[in-house]
Amino acid sequence: MAELNETIHQPVRLRIMAALVTLDPGQELEFTYLRDLLEVTDGNLGAHLRKLEEAGYIAVNKTFVERKPRTYVSATPLGRKVFREHVAALESILKNK
């Protein structure tokens, strides 16, 4: 049976993962666009992204676009797998209600 994942279950991190797994594999979302989608502050988003990155669930790619620094974020294969398992665990809790 799938297990709940404590790192992912935190509300902001759950929404971050939900947004990132919506993208096709290989696609990455720009930091400020993700921030606006989630309606959180830069600092708040940065802190949660660090936790997810440390767990290996997301990849953070810092780069330059037209000479301006930009940060792109994507879900790793491991992140997609544990997110799917987390959703399965949530659904099983509802089924066994």
Place this chain on the structure above:
Amino acid sequence: MNITPDEAQQALAAIQTMAQKTRRALSSSGAYLFLIVWGAVWLVGFLGNQFLTSQHAGYLWFGLDIVGALLSWFIGARMGRRVRSAGGSVSGKRIAWFWILLFLYVVALIGVAWPVDVKQIAVFIVLVIMLGWLAMGLLLSITSIRLTLAITALTLVAYFAFPAYFHFIMAFLGGGGMIAFGIYIRNRW
């Protein structure tokens, strides 16, 4: 870690809402702007055809096309910054080249068919642009094909069945329709 069924339901609802919001934001974030920009270009350009001399209407279209192309480039660049994908910049450059070459093909076709009147030039350009949209739709977004086919049909019906009202139809139903559809995507998707 243990949670109640209510908490599980709330978490699933949050996931669903976020996934939907992301999909909508990505699909509508730029598409509606392209439609509004080119709808406005058509509206003004075809009204120009109706009320101005051929020469002045030609200058107007030239200016409008440059403004439309610059705005499209700006919108496309903004969209490209939000989401990147492996090979994305390569395909973006190929799409840009496709449109540049298609424009040159239009010029060549009109040159071969010359002499043609203003209406025929307009239909030529619209049909080739729709061909380009069709190719883009088949590659990137199948749902946009319906709009492409509708505009193509409208153009042909206006040209063959209502030649006296051709420019008005293209301005208000073509251009106005694109603006309305752009606003619809912005508000509903």
